[in-house]
Amino acid sequence: MFTSLLILFSSILLPAQTVLVSGEDVFGQCLDTNQAALVTAPAAEYGQLPLTVECRVQLTDAKGYNILVAHESKASAAHWELFTTPGDGKLHAYTPGRDPDHIHSDTVLTDGKWHWIGFVLDRDEAALFVDAVEVVRIASHIHKETRVPGNLVIGGLVEGGLHCRGYIDLLRISSGATWDHPLPTAPLTANPAVLGLWNFNEDDPARDDSGHDRNGEFRFREPKEDETPTLDIPGGMPTALQPLPESEDVTPLREIFAKHVQSLDLRSIDIDTLEDYVLRQWSHDFRWIGKKEYPESRPGGPDPATLRRQVFDENALVWESDDKVLSTVWRRVDALVAATADDNDTEYRASLRHDMERLRRACSKEKLDPDSPSYKALYLALCALRRQWMLSDPALDFDSLLCVVRGTFEGSVRSNPQTQDAQGGHFVTQYFGFNALPGGGLYRINSFKTRPEIVDILKDARVQKGRLKGQILDYGAFATPDLSYDGSSILFAWTENEDHRWIHTQERCFHLFKVNTDGSGLMQLTDGAYNDFDPCWLPDGRIAFVSERRGGYIRCFDAYLKVPSFTLFSMDEDGGDIQPLSYFETSEWNPSVNNEGQLVYTRWDYVDRENCLGTRFWISNPDGTNPRAPHGNYPLPFHTFPDHVPWSSEPGRGRDSRFGAPLVEMGIRAVPNSPLYIFTAAPHHGSVYGSLCMLDLRGKDDHHMSQIRRITPEEPFPETEMPGRRHYRYGTPWPLNESLYLCNEWENIVLLDRFGNKEILCDLRAMPCAHDERLRIINPIPLRPRTTPPALPKNVRSREKPDAPPATIAVMDVYNSDLPFPEGTRIKWLRIVQNIPKSNHAMGEPMIGYERENTPRIPLGIVPVEEDGSAYFEAPVAKQLIFQALDENFMAVQSMRSSAFVHPGEQMTCMGCHEDPYDAPQRIGHPLALQRPPSPLQPECGPLEPISYYRQIKPIFEESCLPCHREQQAGLQDMSYENLKEEYSFWFAGAMFGDMTTDYSGVHGGSRTIPGRFGARASKIGKALFDEHHKDSVSDKDRRQIIQWLDCNSLRLGAYVQEEEQLKGELVWPVLDVDPENVSGVETATPGLSGNFWHDHKDLPLVSLTAAKE
Structure with a gap:
């Protein structure tokens, strides 16, 4: 074995005097931010309004971002920072808890001169000042308030990474809005309004001169001679168990429920067969039906008129005419029965209908107080009848489900309501193995319609092939299963990861495995210091999957995070003959095969465009040819020349047509025997969960919602209707038909229909794994054979088609x-x-x-x-x-x-x-x-x-x-x-x-x-x-x-x-996708393509911090 290591420098302890310099026009000494940032003590007052920040700076270049001062991390709604942009050196402020979240100026600071900067945040406006002149003032209002407490950093970010190229002489933070900023002529002094003050005195350069003792420590950028560098690797979220919240005691519910069932003679209800988690879920839904859950950390949402226009079935809404919860449930159950009952109903369903009518008469006899135990008992009885009707649907012609239990270090909606990219709270970083929470597993849920029996498929299985031959996968983390069309073989991703450190090693990346449904024949298919996940059986027996093997990075991450791209590949069922399906430069996700045998997936397409555009539905042939975006890739407005018409307008900004529509479409699957697709409207800054939608490509795309209808209208769209970097409710849907779907709701598996009816099938507490609230049961798949779509002919040069003509x-x-x-x-x-x-x-x-x-x-x-x-x-x-x-x-x-x-x-x-x-x-x-x-x-x-x-x-x-x-x-x-x-x-x-x-x-x-x-x-x-x-x-x-x-x-x-x-004008070739000996890349020129990519023959640096190889 050998290991190569790339070191990043930070946190070197050096004498504080090394960061102070004297010079012309300096009031004593100033902080050399090229060497260090000052990390000061947290203070809640820095996030309270109104607030004024003043600093004196001299910036030396615009090669990258210059961070003047930052309060708390970017995940905090109280975060604010002053910075200049690369290339032009212009001053801006970022305030993610406000709308708009940026204050932009055209004033260049990177001219090597001293400048006096003022920043005012008031409740309804914000302004920037340079050298006593107001350069911009905008209307600005608070739109989120969830804070993540943290430090104040002068000359850098709280998260590290970006720094400041220059010098800071003075910095003062005061309560109140100060609209006059005369140029300072001497070191600053404190007054009762001053919250923090730094003059960078030689005797104690980290001292806060405000009198509040919010002193700091220096965070150095580079090691000095004879100093030992340390690793600066993001991570550090705990692996210690975070238990689920205490569950409701359902004994009182059972008692009142049983009493009413007996008194009403509802013979089709057998209370003893109902698991406690079913009663708990009904009780939970009694409070939250039709509402957005956890609203305190997830504010926002569309207006009722918008939901009525866009819902897949109007019964999934709560109507104004509904008389409390029971009325809503009755209406939805009636819609379900009307849509699924026929003359050939079984005797069992006939008995359910009989009991429904008996219960209906009981509900109509008298007006009950919705807060009374009797009212809730009638609600529980209706839920029990609904459950039996849904579980007797002919589409549920199978007895077992396949699923995984998986979590990331982004935590849960309860323990970590605001997430961060480095925790896996981003649609790319969620699939990095080192962001996978250890625990969970690959499971079969037998008898899920009655009393579920959970089987750990890999409990006694040993790897028969690959680097891990002979091992049992009873540790690490699991993700993204798929079942073969004949129902006999499972693909899944697994990582050995055991803690949270951003290091790409083969031990910390996801690799693909195959196993029979009975746990036999466990084989490792892929390996290496790159993540392989999202396997998908193709109709011809090959396997599509997503991998970082393409090379290259996402373009929108700050220096402190290394985020490789991942794209589509395919391989033989034994892991051989790996070929790219895509040569795209940004990431792709969640491939599945539609009814016609084509590959559908998500692609992030933002060539020359804003970086959260175009993460929507894509379709191609299963060999990767002819990729198209028939929907959602080009939101309005098409241009922003002065004569453009904004799609919509709000105070301070024009909105584009992504707002109020899904920002990201994940988990796309074709509905059986239908032209429709189901998907999750997911976040960009978050993981694969959100609100479920139905997509119909037959109608014309209006670049907004014309082709989309909401299945779960109670859950707003992440980031375009409620904030990003949060946790979201639904995900990983598997459609049984146009009206009935398996999916996860928070940490549990549920059966959901178009009318708003829902039944829990298994909860996390029933699984034989750690009951950590960061884990979810996801990716439910019916464990049965299914129809194999047609295998489309290959259109590329391959082993089956070696003599294909030049492209x-x-x-x-x-x-x-x-x-x-x-x-x-x-x-x-x-x-x-x-x-x-x-x-x-x-x-x-x-x-x-x-x-x-x-x-x-x-x-x-x-x-x-x-x-x-x-x-x-x-x-x-x-x-x-x-x-x-x-x-x-x-x-x-x-x-x-x-x-x-x-x-x-x-x-x-x-x-x-x-x-x-x-x-x-x-x-x-x-x-x-x-x-x-x-x-x-x-x-x-x-x-x-x-x-x-x-x-x-x-x-x-x-x-x-x-x-x-x-x-x-x-x-x-x-x-x-x-x-x-x-x-x-x-x-x-x-x-x-x-x-x-x-x-x-x-x-x-x-x-x-x-x-x-x-x-x-x-x-x-x-x-x-x-x-x-x-x-x-x-x-x-x-x-x-x-x-x-x-x-x-x-x-x-x-x-x-x-x-x-x-x-200097010298010729420099790019590292990726270029062979200088055949720049054009046509197949009639030489040398030809010898590997999967034109850079395969180059001795390239690894895309990771650490790589281990045999």
Whole structure:
């Protein structure tokens, strides 16, 4: 065995004087935040309003975020921080407990000068001041109040990671709103309103001079000579048992229940067969029916009129006409009976109907006090009859369920109401093995309709194959099971993880296993220092799964968290022949097979877009070809140019059409014998749970809710109707038909129907595992054979199809677009551009473009478009591709804000450019392009290289443009990258959640490209290239190079590595998805693709902190 270790530095104990420096314009000494941050004692007063924060700072560069001061962690509603953004160095404030949650300014602080900053938080407004001048004031109100107590940090975040590049001389926090901030002329002094004050005195630099003794300790960034570094790894949540809350004593319920059953002669009810947890659940629902549970930590929700429009079945609502709880339950039971009863009802169901009528007469005889024991007894009797009716449904033609018990370190709604990314409280980090709570298991629930018998499937099973051969999996954590179509074999994910530390090792990652349903034949299928999970049996016997093997990182995480991407792969049933199904750059989840044999799954698609867009329904062939997003990938507004119309407006911001709709669609499954799909409306900042919905793709997508109906209207949508970073109620649904579903509700398994009826099938206390409240029973699957969908033919080069021709792409008609091209536009070329995944983990480091989540691009070539709009050309394989439609001047008229990819041997066909999927093609005759061989890719501007301002554009500006501008004293006199950011260049933003339509995104937001309003065509520089001053003075070669740069997002750098070399204009190749010997990646060029990816042959750094190998 060998182990490689990458060390991060922090928490080094050094003399405090080493962080103080003197200098010009410094009042004594100041804190050198390049070396350390000051972590001060917590104070509740820092979160109370009104509040004023003042500090004197000098910032030295804008290479990354500069955190001036931060109160509590980002998970706290009382968190506030002052920071500057990478690239531009502009001042902002972040206040997640308020709406809007950002205060943005255009004031640059990273100029090496001292600045006096003021920040005022009042109950209804917030403001920023710089050098005694108010630079922004906005209306701002509190929308959540749940606090996570924590420190105040000067020069960094409470969580660590990000820091401040510069110096802080003074900092004062005061109660009250101070709207006048004169420049200080001496060290600050305290007054009765001052809550905290730091002058960084040499004698005691961490001392609080306010008189409150909120002194601090320094947190150092780097070790000094002869000091031993320590690991800085997120984690640390406890593994100690957190027991479930004390359960209700149901003895009194049984007594009053039995009395009424006997007096009413309800012979079909046998109270003795009812488990205690069933009575407890009914009693719980008596209080909460139709209501959102745990509202104190989960505020918000839609209005009743919205729910009535969007509910799948109106009976699932509580009606105004309902007379308390019993009336609601009766209405739902009546709807159930009416929908499921027929002339062939069994004698058993006939007896249930008889007792229902007897009970109905009893309920109608007299008006009972809803708080009386008798009223509740009648309610319990109705629940018992409902339970027996639901459990006798013909769709429940099986006796056993498969499930797992699983939890993460994000805790539960009771013990940790606000979660964090590092705890597994994020839709990516929830599937990291080191975030899996040890405990749980893989179980079979026999006789679930009567008295459940729980079987630990792996109790005596020993691994027969793999690194763990001979071991029993009686420890670690389990996840994501799937059952073979014949009902005989189970796939599942398991990790050895035993505590909470963010280290990617093979012991702390999920791996895939296979076992027979009787516990025999346990085999390990995958291994390594990357997570493999979400296995899914394919109709042809192969296994689809999700894995980090693709390489690369998510683009939106701060430096303190390393978050690899995971995408779809497939393998043989014995774990061999692992092949990528997807070459996408961000994450994918929860694959399942629909009734037609296609793969459906969730994909996070935010190419050039705000980073919480596009985590919706995707569908592809089971070999990964032809991935499409027929629903929800492009919310409104499509653009944010000044003439855009907000989808909706609220004080201080325009809302986009994600709000009030599911932000994330997880656990998508086809309903048997139906065109519908069930899914969980889940959070981005949270795990796989939320509110259950039904999806119908037959109707046209209005980019909001036209295709979606709510099954569980009492649970609002996470993040778009109630706050993120919380816990949510329902999840992991398994549809039995359009009206009946298995799922989890909190920690238990339930049977749910469209009418709002619900019955618990098993609770966590019944499971033979630790009864930790952080665990949930999830992923219920009927343990029986099911119909195998058709096995679709493979469309890629494979063992079954080794002689497939080289990959090609055919476009039938580029003019076939749901957004019309400008009148008179003729498309002459297609440009094929490669999008590059992020090979390092820290957001905005380095800044690739003007926004911190922009990605590098490589133009791979252009191909001709025929007069009828068709194109046919050789396809780059195993790369993310962006297609652009070019006019006669090689300017892009239309481009993608997503990406496509082509597998080796695939023959991809596109009907148009964002064609309307609901309109039939109008083409007459055979496309001209398909009447000839495929076009080769033609290099557009010399050798194929990554787009880089410093290599391709800066020399043109300095050698050709600026001399003329200066000579004529006209035009731009400064053509540096930073000076071209607005109007002169063109770029789309990959900004933070909620910023798609705000002032922060400006004209760079939206979800789509508008034909004719893109790239060079929509920028001052691009338009000037053809005016009378430039059309003759700029060479064709330079003009095309500039156009290409503007059309490719006006990028600063072409790779995530070797920034200094790129700033010098040197050629630097990206780490991922590129072979410099065959940049285009077409299969007619050499060398060909030798592995799964173009970077497979490279000696790449590991994506993890620690890797262990045999």
